[in-house]
Amino acid sequence: MIDLKLLRADPDRVKDSQRSRGDDPAVVDQVLAADAEHRAALADFETKRAEQKALGKEVAQAQGDAKQELLARTKDLAAQVKELSATADAAxxxxxxxxxxxxxIPEPEVPSGGEEDFTVLRHEGSPRDFAAEGVEVQDHLAVAERLKAIDMERGAKVSGARFYFLTGIGARLELAILNAAMNLAYERGFSPMITPTLVRPETMAGTGFLGKHAEEIYYLERDDQYLVGTSEVALAGYHADEIVDLSAGPLRYAGWSACYRREAGSAGRDTRGIIRVHQFHKVEMFSYVTAADAAAEHARFLAIQEEMLQALELPYRLIDTAAGDLGSSAARKFDCEAWLPSQERWMEVTSTSNCTTYQARRLNIRERGERGTEAVATINGTIGTTRWIVALLENHQQADGSVHVPEILRPYLGGVERLEPVA
Incomplete structure (x- = not known):
């Protein structure tokens, strides 16, 4: 949530933020009007409350008709105080x-605009020249079916469209990716966590996911709970309503969870295979850090993500996401997009966001600072997910139908260097 002190002191900055996101700047004036009404009602309440207390002392000393008159005035004041309190609370x-x-509020460096207005910061690695190698490029599903790694038909039979089974080496490959990601996170100082996938409404709302993209989230009405689309949600709620100790540095967690997304509004997009699906697994890094150190922590997350992608030998590009595509919580977001040979385009595989103090204010997570308790900052970032199977199978496919296994995954696959087609 935006700091109300900032909103009062510099409303134009917040209006500019709204415009850069493609949102309505008039909301800023509505917030200020409600805030002004609250403070005015609160001032009136305090005045009447003081008058009520003073009158109470007079009543104690009065007698006869004078006392009855004072009691009537006290009753009237009590009604006014109650009404002003309700007005102040409502405002x-x-x-x-x-x-x-x-x-x-987006960081100053963030590009304005929407989904297509990102800035490409750099490219890492070079896409393979499959034609020069004499390899006919197959998409990930064709490669996977030769390996008997993905079963879309039975996934749809059991659960419907955009569900699937990872079978045999497909299941082992996902576990290899996630275990390698968790191991790297652990080596970089993150505490491993297996997180809940059902959360309360206040937790989901606190992370900022119940805004414009609420239609993406599965809601279980009978239980009044939400299925998470990322373990970021549970990790953000982990220290809700707490004062955390950051004196020894950031609190860093790596959460492994199943994730669920409706993929609302994506009809006709990436319907083949497992690029856009309703259920997947993910390892998510999450950090509680001082506001002053948030940008440095964000850079640290990005470096770890790139370390993982380079270990997987994937060509990728780094983009600085535009304001209108940040999501409500992020002040800055970097995405790494791997090359997808079958479609000759880039596909998002990691995302890391600096949410500054936005989520912590909503979830009441603070630290003790020089001026009392202050909201902390939160950082999140993907380090491994099911979608990476797509990039791995396509970029590492060979002419004979086998798939090269990057060295980082081999310990989790029994040491195999190639995945071989199944007859």
């Missing part, structure tokens, strides 16, 4: 509700 709740609808 405060309205201000907070409106403020929660505002997206985080």
């Amino acid at each position: 405060a709740a309205r201000a907070v509700e409106l403020a929660r609808s505002l997206g985080n």
